[in-house]
Amino acid sequence: MMRPPFSWIRPEPWGIRIEPAGCWIDPARPVDRALITHGHADHARGGHAQTIATPETLAIMALRYGTGAGAVPVEYGEELTLARGVTARFIPAGHVLGSAQILLEHAGERVIVTGDYKRCPDPTCAPFEVAPCDLLITEATFGLPVFIHPPVEDEIAKLLAARDAHPGRCVLVGAYALGKAQRVIAQLRLAGYAEPIWLHGAMERMCRLYEDFGIELGPLRLVAEAGKADDLRDQIVICPPSALNDRWNRRLPDPVTAMASGWMRVRQRARQRNVELPLIISDHADWNELTRTIEQIDPRESWITHGREEALLRWHQLHQRRARALAMVGYEDEDD
Amino acid sequence: MERFAALLDALVYTRSRNAKLELIADYLRQTPDPDRGWALAALTGSLDFPAVKSSTIRALLQDRIDPVLWTLSRDYVGDTAETASLLWPEPDGARADPPGVSEVVEHLRRMTRSTAPAELAALLDRLDASGRYALLKLATGGMRIGISARLAKTAFAQAFAVPLDEVEEYWHGLEPPYAPLFDWAAHGQPPPDTENLPLFRPFMLAHPLEGATIDVTAYVAEWKWDGIRVQTVHAAGETRVFSRSGDDISHSFPEIAEALRIPAVLDGELLVRGSHQGGEEGGAASFNALQQRLGRKLVSRKMLEQAPAFVRLYDVLILEGEDLRPLPWSERRILLERLIERLPASHFDLSQMLPADSFEQLAAIRATARDDSIEGLMLKRRDSPYVAGRRTGLWYKWKRDPLLVDCVLMYAQRGSGKRSSFYSDYTFGCWDGDPDQGAELLPVGKAYSGFTDEELKWLDRHVRTHTVNRFGPVRETDKSLVFEVAFDSIHPSKRHKSGLAMRFPRIHRIRKDKPAYEADRIESLKALIRD
Numbered sequence: 001m002m003r004p005p006f007s008w009i010r011p012e013p014w015g016i017r018i019e020p021a022g023c024w025i026d027p028a029r030p031v032d033r034a035l036i037t038h039g040h041a042d043h044a045r046g047g048h049a050q051t052i053a054t055p056e057t058l059a060i061m062a063l064r065y066g067t068g069a070g071a072v073p074v075e076y077g078e079e080l081t082l083a084r085g086v087t088a089r090f091i092p093a094g095h096v097l098g099s100a101q102i103l104l105e106h107a108g109e110r111v112i113v114t115g116d117y118k119r120c121p122d123p124t125c126a127p128f129e130v131a132p133c134d135l136l137i138t139e140a141t142f143g144l145p146v147f148i149h150p151p152v153e154d155e156i157a158k159l160l161a162a163r164d165a166h167p168g169r170c171v172l173v174g175a176y177a178l179g180k181a182q183r184v185i186a187q188l189r190l191a192g193y194a195e196p197i198w199l200h201g202a203m204e205r206m207c208r209l210y211e212d213f214g215i216e217l218g219p220l221r222l223v224a225e226a227g228k229a230d231d232l233r234d235q236i237v238i239c240p241p242s243a244l245n246d247r248w249n250r251r252l253p254d255p256v257t258a259m260a261s262g263w264m265r266v267r268q269r270a271r272q273r274n275v276e277l278p279l280i281i282s283d284h285a286d287w288n289e290l291t292r293t294i295e296q297i298d299p300r301e302s303w304i305t306h307g308r309e310e311a312l313l314r315w316h317q318l319h320q321r322r323a324r325a326l327a328m329v330g331y332e333d334e335d336d
Numbered sequence: 337m338e339r340f341a342a343l344l345d346a347l348v349y350t351r352s353r354n355a356k357l358e359l360i361a362d363y364l365r366q367t368p369d370p371d372r373g374w375a376l377a378a379l380t381g382s383l384d385f386p387a388v389k390s391s392t393i394r395a396l397l398q399d400r401i402d403p404v405l406w407t408l409s410r411d412y413v414g415d416t417a418e419t420a421s422l423l424w425p426e427p428d429g430a431r432a433d434p435p436g437v438s439e440v441v442e443h444l445r446r447m448t449r450s451t452a453p454a455e456l457a458a459l460l461d462r463l464d465a466s467g468r469y470a471l472l473k474l475a476t477g478g479m480r481i482g483i484s485a486r487l488a489k490t491a492f493a494q495a496f497a498v499p500l501d502e503v504e505e506y507w508h509g510l511e512p513p514y515a516p517l518f519d520w521a522a523h524g525q526p527p528p529d530t531e532n533l534p535l536f537r538p539f540m541l542a543h544p545l546e547g548a549t550i551d552v553t554a555y556v557a558e559w560k561w562d563g564i565r566v567q568t569v570h571a572a573g574e575t576r577v578f579s580r581s582g583d584d585i586s587h588s589f590p591e592i593a594e595a596l597r598i599p600a601v602l603d604g605e606l607l608v609r610g611s612h613q614g615g616e617e618g619g620a621a622s623f624n625a626l627q628q629r630l631g632r633k634l635v636s637r638k639m640l641e642q643a644p645a646f647v648r649l650y651d652v653l654i655l656e657g658e659d660l661r662p663l664p665w666s667e668r669r670i671l672l673e674r675l676i677e678r679l680p681a682s683h684f685d686l687s688q689m690l691p692a693d694s695f696e697q698l699a700a701i702r703a704t705a706r707d708d709s710i711e712g713l714m715l716k717r718r719d720s721p722y723v724a725g726r727r728t729g730l731w732y733k734w735k736r737d738p739l740l741v742d743c744v745l746m747y748a749q750r751g752s753g754k755r756s757s758f759y760s761d762y763t764f765g766c767w768d769g770d771p772d773q774g775a776e777l778l779p780v781g782k783a784y785s786g787f788t789d790e791e792l793k794w795l796d797r798h799v800r801t802h803t804v805n806r807f808g809p810v811r812e813t814d815k816s817l818v819f820e821v822a823f824d825s826i827h828p829s830k831r832h833k834s835g836l837a838m839r840f841p842r843i844h845r846i847r848k849d850k851p852a853y854e855a856d857r858i859e860s861l862k863a864l865i866r867d
Binding site: 148265 | 348402405415418469
């Protein structure tokens with residue numbers, strides 16, 4: 001009897017299970033053996049007996065959850081045998097430092113779990129690699145045709161222009177502590193901005209970690225170390241999105257509040273977050289990147305893990321491609 | 337157009353009222369005529385281009401993008417103009433020069449239903465995403481960016497350092513792009529002549545009393561009748577009836593327009609004869625009866641006989657050329673009482689004062705409002721002039737307490753504007769019998785207010801995690817959540833399966849503690865009907 005295709009991959013609401021190897025990808029609850037695509041908290045949870053990930057991702061997890069026993073580092077491209085006849089390979093996903101797609105092979109079928117990914121260049125992580133597969137298990141965070149991320153250089157120019165336009169104030173940028181913050185800093189440096197960039201305390205350790213992995217971020221200072229508010233005038237300050245409208249920012253000199261996120265493409269989303277200066281900077285693929293990637297990889301079938309899956313399903317239908325939506329829970333990217 | 341687009345964007349992202357005023361004032365000072373006049377008209381919602389509707393834009397986009405993808409995008413973004421501005425395909429090659437505001441308005445005015453799609457497309461091709469958003473907002477009216485007409489006029493007054501009251505006064509006699517208004521405010525010309533025209537004057541409005549008390553010797557109390565507030569104006573041989581928003585509704589109420597022959601501006605409540613409100617003595621039918629007459633272009637003789645309208649007068653603003661608004665209320669009242677003798681009793685009567693010796697006595701009078709089907713009380717300072725808008729401490733409204741029932745959340749839909757992407761519109765129902773005996777829930781109303789932003793986030797999550805079915809943009813929930821719903825009154829209605837329609841329903845409390853089977857039944861809601 002013919003085995004139905006991909007029956008060795010079992011999608012559950014709390015993670016993707018690789019049946020013959022008894023392990024999970026990005027599970028939302030503690031398991032014996034977990035393969036982790038990247039260090040964001042909604043994908044990388046603590047408490048697994050064994051955690052298989054890139055060295056960067058493991059370092060990020062160690063920073064967040066303490067050094068876990070059972071960490072198994074895997075370099076990009078290295079082939080790993082999970083069980084007899086099941087191999088895994090981590091391929092750069094271009095999302096954040098250490099982020100990977102996971103390529104699984106079993107019984108002549110190749111399956112890629114993209115995790116979160118993007119296609120545009122990012123000076124803080126290895127670029128996405130296109131690898132062929134039969135089944136593509138993809139994210140769809142920005143899976144609506146309204147989400148087109150403009151060139152990051154344009155958005156950085158908007159940030160620098162806002163700083164110049166408001167002398168005596170500071171620009172406060174809300175950005176994810178892992179990935180987005182470092183990318184904004186690195187892009188500012190590429191744009192020639194050499195002054196110290198001020199950090200919310202929650203950003204510090206992650207920035208140091210990036211630097212330890214060889215990503216240069218230039219002079220960084222902590223807001224807590226600023227002598228008085230005047231030191232922060234005309235400066236750029238970076239904080240986690242949750243601190244944007246928090247009491248914390250009262251110490252800042254009349255900040256212009258900015259947020260670096262793909263959601264900023266929609267005006268009302270920016271308004272909902274009280275943002276004056278929306279910066280459309282995302283670490284996820286936009287609509288064009290999502291659809292172009294599927295066309296390039298050209299899988300026999302796509303499964304969509306999370307995001308705006310309805311529109312991406314419709315796109316598959318319009319292009320005579322097979323697809324199904326997995327109702328995955330717990331992956332939230334409200335802040336990206 | 338780029339300047340106007342940049343202004344709209346900046347306004348969207350600005351919270352502080354003062355900062356918004358400054359942005360608009362700057363724009364008005366720095367932009368040449370007539371662009372700034374058209375922009376002001378757009379901000380105050382005074383433009384109407386009948387050839388362009390929301391459906392025109394939808395059709396235009398559905399020619400260029402899959403309808404399903406369009407609908408999903410529109411549903412997520414929560415705004416047709418914005419969705420279209422984001423989805424519009426960039427033209428191949430370099431864009432032609434963007435059009436100016438006046439040029440856009442010229443085009444929009446000339447468009448017909450049949451030429452609109454092609455002409456609009458040509459304009460869209462010349463603009464970037466922000467410009468497209470501004471164009472589509474301009475074309476369809478309603479900006480929905482949190483700028484009231486009042487705020488825009490305040491900015492105008494601020495831009496040219498002229499009194500706001502005068503701006504309001506001249507405003508209603510003018511058409512966009514308001515050349516005489518700019519000539520006066522920006523170029524030092526004499527003000528436009530309004531005295532001898534049948535124009536709308538801005539209403540004086542009341543604040544809710546909200547638990548405060550007042551000194552009954554300083555304030556006079558009147559019933560807050562349940563009709564619609566109207567201004568009846570006679571000048572230069574013409575009579576007009578204006579609604580609260582300044583819309584001319586004379587054609588719907590010809591008998592009122594014919595009844596005033598004295599040059600005057602009168603403030604009152606439009607009602608239909610009956611005995612529903614306050615019994616025989618009250619003399620007014622229910623709001624429902626009045627509703628039959630609203631929005632009609634032609635009024636039949638039968639309608640005039642069956643539902644005769646009259647105005648219950650509250651105030652007199654201008655009488656035979658004399659502006660009475662600076663006078664204290666008590667003096668205007670004396671003049672109004674003298675005037676009523678000269679008006680036909682068939683179409684005008686006087687709102688009676690309700691004497692009370694103490695605040696407690698006033699509260700006791702208010703407590704009878706529900707039985708009398710009256711909305712509540714109005715409290716007016718005896719020495720207050722008649723001023724446009726809501727001025728603290730002068731007029732208060734003290735509505736009767738709302739009715740409360742427990743209902744079960746049944747369906748939810750996403751909101752628009754600042755609630756876009758949140759499930760913020762809730763349909764709720766009550767049991768048509770004993771839930772233990774297999775009774776069903778029937779929808780009784782819909783509400784999208786009454787909760788805090790925090791509660792909205794919680795409700796949004798509840799809807800997403802308790803969805804059992806989807807019908808397009810509507811999610812059906814598992815009917816486990818109870819709302820305490822407050823509403824002003826309830827009426828029989830053929831439109832709903834439950835046979836009921838609520839007025840002003842809002843979510844009063846979220847009853848996470850209450851099981852759904854303990855929610856109210858249809859029969860207990862029917863018992864609250866007073867029609």
